Amino acid sequence: MARGNEQRGEGGGQRxxxxxxxxxxxxxxxxxxxxxxxHINRVAATVKGGRRFSFAALMVVGDQKGRVGFGHGKAxxxxxxxxxxxxxxxxxxxxxxxxxxxxxxxxxxxxxxxGKVMVRAAPPGTGVIAGxxxxxxLETLGVQDVVGKSVGSxxxxxxxxxxxxxxxxxxxxxxxxNKRGKKVADVLGRKADAGAVAAADGE
Numbered sequence: 725m726a727r728g729n730e731q732r733g734e735g736g737g738q739r740x741x742x743x744x745x746x747x748x749x750x751x752x753x754x755x756x757x758x759x760x761x762x763h764i765n766r767v768a769a770t771v772k773g774g775r776r777f778s779f780a781a782l783m784v785v786g787d788q789k790g791r792v793g794f795g796h797g798k799a800x801x802x803x804x805x806x807x808x809x810x811x812x813x814x815x816x817x818x819x820x821x822x823x824x825x826x827x828x829x830x831x832x833x834x835x836x837x838x839g840k841v842m843v844r845a846a847p848p849g850t851g852v853i854a855g856x857x858x859x860x861x862l863e864t865l866g867v868q869d870v871v872g873k874s875v876g877s878x879x880x881x882x883x884x885x886x887x888x889x890x891x892x893x894x895x896x897x898x899x900x901x902n903k904r905g906k907k908v909a910d911v912l913g914r915k916a917d918a919g920a921v922a923a924a925d926g927e
Contacts, residue, residue: 759810760784760860762794763880764802782880783809784857785817786864789825792891793817794861794884818888821896826868829897834890839882843890844871857883865891 763782768775779802786792793816797808823829828845835841841858846869852862854872857880862870874883897912 756787757785758788758864760864762857762860779805781805781809783813784860784864785810785813788866790822790866791817791819792861792865820865820891820894827870828894832890832893834886836885836889837882838877839886840876841886841890842873846871858887861887
């Protein structure tokens with residue numbers, strides 16, 4: 725009987741040791757991920773005996789190197805809602821090609837419901853000219869020079885989804901060249917200098 729207790733004790737100790745080590749590994753893996761809370765809303769459900777309140781959070785995460793994702797979570801407490809939204813955002817991250825690791829390759833439009841956005845590539849030194857949810861998405865993506873404009877709904881959920889639609893439509897010269905079966909220099913044209921071709925090849 726004592727041996728059985730010892731075995732269970734050893735097994736329990738091993739499990740506790742693994743549990744203590746797991747969060748540290750998770751923190752190291754996510755150390756380069758930037759998280760931004762875009763919007764949090766208190767919602768109420770009318771039930772028998774009154775109203776039951778809960779919170780809905782909208783999060784945007786990214787590595788500031790071309791990967792970004794968003795997610796929303798709902799829970800009775802704010803921290804739990806943020807945790808759920810963050811986990812969903814990390815699972816839905818997409819990769820967006822960037823030019824010189826600072827701006828977009830070309831202009832783009834996105835639409836989701838009544839939300840309409842426009843994003844435009846910008847020269848060095850412009851900065852991130854965008855506001856609200858669009859700014860959160862572009863900053864976590866790692867864009868340094870871009871101009872964004874929202875011309876539709878100001879609903880943060882629609883704006884974030886519309887921004888992602890515009891980012892998903894981005895394509896680099898190398899991707900276009902691969903689709904057409906050509907070289908990057910042919911896609912960029914005769915006037916493209918060696919630096920532009922090298923930048924496109926280096927993505």
